Amino acid sequence: MPDHISGDKEFEDIPSIRNKALRINLNENIYGTFAEIGAGQETVRNFFRAGGASGTIAKTMSAYDKDFSDAIYGIEKDGRYVTESRLKKMLSHEINLIEERIIREKHPTKLFFAYANTVATIDFAKKYKGHGWIGIRYQIDPNEEYNEITLHVRFHENDAMLQQITLGILGVNLIYGAYYKYDTPKKLLRYLYDHIDKDKIEIDTINFSGPNFENVDNRLMSLQLIKNGMTDAVMFGPDGHNILPAKILYKKNILALRGSFRPVTKVNIDMYNKSYEMFLEENRVEKDRTEVIFEITLSNLRAEGEIDEEDFMDRARLLCSLGHTVMISNFQEYYKLVEYFSRYTKMRIGLAMGVNNLVDVFDEKYYRHLSGGILEAFGKLFFKDLKVYLYPMKDAKTGEFTTSENLKVHPRMKELYKFFKYNGKVVDIDNYNPDILNIFSREVLSKIESGEEGWEKMLPEGVSEIIKSKSLFSCNSKKTTV
Incomplete structure (x- = not known):
């Protein structure tokens, strides 16, 4: 055959x-x-x-x-x-x-x-x-x-x-x-x-x-469903078992964090913790009816060419080991992700993201395939009961912090951005840890792969031990500090 x-x-x-x-x-x-x-x-x-x-x-x-x-x-x-x-x-x-x-x-x-x-x-x-x-x-x-x-x-x-x-x-x-x-x-x-x-x-x-x-590994089978065009999104729990999305999302408040998680850094976990605290303070958001989803897009998995299944499994194993629910999706644009969540719930939806991600959201080039352009996309994105929790960015040269107040979007998008900003759809995560904003996943990964020292302190407590014990991200292929 x-x-x-x-x-x-x-x-x-x-x-x-x-x-x-x-x-x-x-x-x-x-x-x-x-x-x-x-x-x-x-x-x-x-x-x-x-x-x-x-x-x-x-x-x-x-x-x-x-x-x-x-x-x-x-x-x-x-x-x-x-x-x-x-x-x-x-x-x-x-x-x-x-x-x-x-x-x-x-x-x-x-x-x-x-x-x-x-x-x-x-x-x-x-x-x-x-x-x-x-x-x-x-x-x-x-x-x-x-x-x-x-x-x-x-x-x-x-x-x-x-x-x-x-x-x-x-x-x-x-x-x-x-x-x-x-x-x-x-x-x-x-x-x-x-x-x-x-x-x-x-x-x-x-x-x-x-x-x-x-x-x-059923998580790898989930990835095949996405790669083969059989579905747009799959989910699996901390135990590695594939989960029906409807079972997790139905009538729930949903907070989603999109990232490469290659590997999970202190920044990822700080964004998660602080946005989760803010999300639970929203009206009608109850902890026992709230799901937090760590989402990785297929485009992210393909960032360096064809999908490396071992690399995917390393990310999956690490997130699962930390007790998180993981979603792999084919949604490059955020509005498609929100549309997907809206199939299952009419309750509150939160998106936690960094400044660079929000700048991309306001980039018109991602919406040229829509007849209504960016306005159509934003109608789908912000029409629902949705709020963006924005994590700041630090300029390595000037030391300046970029937040929703001084974020720069394309001149044509300024008024649109102001509309959503001042209607409470974009809020800053203001109790972040400023000492960790110089940590980037790609630099951590480079240190792990090259066997350099010092990457452990850039990760949340216990994560480096998981990476070493499970030999994730080629950790033990070269000499690393134990």
Whole structure:
């Protein structure tokens, strides 16, 4: 099978969906169940139509009625059905039934699987396009523990029937990839879009687990989703597990810090601490309903050419070790980031940024692709309940501090800047630490890579120890001070 993303170009040697299903059916060892809720039994339908399904399908079911579903899989604490928790309960229940009902001694070579999805398709008003959780728990070796692949999708088609067809194709691609591409997870990920245009469905979360995926870091799989154009943003928590963005952001106050974090310096953490304190003092901002997001853009990861995955993982490991939630996005412009957050919340949004970043926000060249130019972008950026927390900059030569009061923007932007400044949309972080404003990530990184001394004192307490112990940013490739 060629190494490509289907949808960009059709290749003759891509197996058809029927042929994929047939290959599974003709494998005498693959055997399991299908449990599909919410969009018809679209995946298993492909296996029935392909022929030879009796050797593959132990059972297929669809517990559409909520009471039946609760009786089979249990009641969710939040009362919802289209959730990751529901999917995992479905997979566990169905695998347990296979183990109970199929005698292993009689079928020593069988590779059991359970495929499940729980989905909500587009509503009649066509305001809510729908989403769903899809997964497979399966064996590659009958004597090993189960592997698992779970993913979350967002539908973009405007017709329920079309969404069902797309879901069925995706399901076949997942099962086929799980068995025949498990040794190359990055390719497995791309092949999920075989015979599906990328604008039909978005995969925004995926997690691999099990003995065959022990060396797979799910944060790196998240990065592949962005690189492959499967979604615009992914998130993962301090434990390194990929998180559904909606789960973190829904009805929350959000404070976002954009940076390279290569590595995290005292300046980054001072900006975080001080902006967070100010954000919590805003009206209607409660600590237990507030999320802080450390965001890295894809353009930042590509700053020096192609994305260095090891460099990305170093940043991810460090931020996770510090207990932060990380977001990787394809949003170069801030207004797109705010639009994204606004999908999930109508509560307050804060952006913490340095002076240079704000100057870029008021640069017209970033908005030439918009018919309404910078005014359209600013309408989207500041229309919401948003505030910018501005961290100052120190001139290395003159020692002068630049704040919102003396910041210089293009002459054409002066009045626009004043409008937002004096309407309270831009506020200074005034309790910053002036002694650290001469610290820059690029200089710290240069010292680490060249083995120079003294970089440790430029980082927050404990960070240098993490970098050394985990050998991040080529720390131990050359002699460094311990």
